[in-house]
Amino acid sequence: MNEPWMMLVVSCAVVLIGLMGVIFRQSLLVVLMSVELMLNAVNLSFVTFSKMHNSLDGQIAVLFVMTVAAAESAVGLGLVIALFRTLKTADSDQIQMLRD
Amino acid sequence: MIDWSFLAFIVFATIAIIGSLMVILQKTPVSSAFSLVLVFFSFAGLYAILGAHFIAALQILVYTGAIMVLFVFVIMLLGQDEKTSDLKESSFLFKGVTTLGALGLLSVLLLATLDAHEITAKGEYTEEKIKLMGGNLQAISEVLFKDYVFHFELVSFLILGSIVATVALAKRKNTYSGEYHE
Numbered sequence: 190m191n192e193p194w195m196m197l198v199v200s201c202a203v204v205l206i207g208l209m210g211v212i213f214r215q216s217l218l219v220v221l222m223s224v225e226l227m228l229n230a231v232n233l234s235f236v237t238f239s240k241m242h243n244s245l246d247g248q249i250a251v252l253f254v255m256t257v258a259a260a261e262s263a264v265g266l267g268l269v270i271a272l273f274r275t276l277k278t279a280d281s282d283q284i285q286m287l288r289d
Numbered sequence: 290m291i292d293w294s295f296l297a298f299i300v301f302a303t304i305a306i307i308g309s310l311m312v313i314l315q316k317t318p319v320s321s322a323f324s325l326v327l328v329f330f331s332f333a334g335l336y337a338i339l340g341a342h343f344i345a346a347l348q349i350l351v352y353t354g355a356i357m358v359l360f361v362f363v364i365m366l367l368g369q370d371e372k373t374s375d376l377k378e379s380s381f382l383f384k385g386v387t388t389l390g391a392l393g394l395l396s397v398l399l400l401a402t403l404d405a406h407e408i409t410a411k412g413e414y415t416e417e418k419i420k421l422m423g424g425n426l427q428a429i430s431e432v433l434f435k436d437y438v439f440h441f442e443l444v445s446f447l448i449l450g451s452i453v454a455t456v457a458l459a460k461r462k463n464t465y466s467g468e469y470h471e
Contacts, residue, residue: 198402
């Protein structure tokens with residue numbers, strides 16, 4: 190597998206699909222899932238560049254991104270639960286307390 | 290002689306892209322979550338093709354093991370299984386502009402990466418050296434605990450902070466003995 194640009198094409202495509210999910214979906218759960226998609230795609234490009242450079246720093250960065258992603262999804266899901274408890278909804282368009 | 294890694298790449302890349310499209314297009318959050326499991330497994334396969342075996346194992350352990358269980362638990366707690374989460378109601382102009390912007394961003398990313406193979410700065414960890422050191426895990430742990438040990442400790446503080454934040458967020462407010470009333 191000596192063609193790293195194909196991996197980078199997959200990574201770009203998944204990043205943009207995740208971005209579309211963040212922009213177009215209402216459900217906060219799916220928005221968080223799309224954020225996870227984007228983080229995974231960035232991890233894939235990290236590993237690809239690490240292989241291209243004959244270096245292991247990219248894979249170490251992937252380790253740190255994974256821990257940050259785990260912490261982020263835990264805090265994000267806690268926020269979703271707290272929002273659902275006060276507003277009885279998990280849609281991003283229903284959260285407009287600052288507008289009223 | 291068939292190039293097996295290329296064949297595996299085609300399979301995993303197709304599953305990854307179709308699965309991530311399914312994540313954002315499915316109506317119910319549960320089916321999105323299971324499409325996300327598919328995407329995570331195929332990303333683990335892609336990491337294994339690239340020779341990052343430790344990252345591939347960690348992907349399955351952390352993402353499909355921990356994060357997906359968290360997501361499915363929250364879906365169960367919220368009872369969000371019905372088809373309530375539709376696409377956002379936005380104007381046709383907004384959708385068109387956003388799609389054009391995404392396609393432009395994709396072309397910029399592709400233009401930036403298509404000549405990325407002309408890299409001159411090469412590191413020391415070639416495949417032969419990693420094999421000589423005793424495999425991917427041995428090489429990664431040597432780099433991690435020699436050069437990045439301070440970052441490693443900092444990440445443990447981040448995880449501790451996120452545990453405290455999650456407990457404080459998910460705790461029921463009426464168990465406080467303080468003055469807080471909703």
